[in-house]
Amino acid sequence: MMMVSPDIEDDDIDGDGFSNLNDDFPLDDREWLDTDGDGVGNNTDTDDDNDGISDVDEKFWGFNPLDGIDGHDADADNDGVSNKDEIDAGSSPLDADDTKTPTKYAPIMIDDILIIIPYE
Numbered sequence: 505m506m507m508v509s510p511d512i513e514d515d516d517i518d519g520d521g522f523s524n525l526n527d528d529f530p531l532d533d534r535e536w537l538d539t540d541g542d543g544v545g546n547n548t549d550t551d552d553d554n555d556g557i558s559d560v561d562e563k564f565w566g567f568n569p570l571d572g573i574d575g576h577d578a579d580a581d582n583d584g585v586s587n588k589d590e591i592d593a594g595s596s597p598l599d600a601d602d603t604k605t606p607t608k609y610a611p612i613m614i615d616d617i618l619i620i621i622p623y624e
């Protein structure tokens with residue numbers, strides 16, 4: 505990051521091309537946008553819209569990485585399993601015939617031994 509002195513005459517203090525008013529990080533020339541407002545700029549944030557699906561996965565599946573509405577609770581292929589759960593489980597969120605739900609694990613104790621068993 506460049507060392508710059510705050511200057512009210514300069515409308516782009518960090519010189520990243522985004523004016524201070526339009527820059528979520530006016531003193532950081534590597535960041536200018538924080539879509540989900542979690543304090544981590546989009547260039548660093550791996551899930552810009554905070555919907556639980558990574559930017560990489562959203563781009564891969566054609567979802568909008570800057571719009572949380574198509575991720576966490578959405579079900580693009582209408583098969584009853586959310587886009588996020590399908591991606592987590594390894595099935596296609598765009599193919600209703602390809603449906604998996606994430607495996608859930610339950611810890612149980614038998615004779616003082618902790619056993620983790622999958623269940624649906």
Ligand SMILES: [Ca+2]
Pocket residue numbers: 518520522527528529530531532533534535536
């Ligand atoms: Ca900036």
Ligand SMILES: [Ca+2]
Pocket residue numbers: 538539540541542543544545546549551552
């Ligand atoms: Ca963020």
Ligand SMILES: [Ca+2]
Pocket residue numbers: 551552553554555556557558559562569575
């Ligand atoms: Ca996301």
Ligand SMILES: [Ca+2]
Pocket residue numbers: 579580581582583584585586587590596597598
């Ligand atoms: Ca689905």
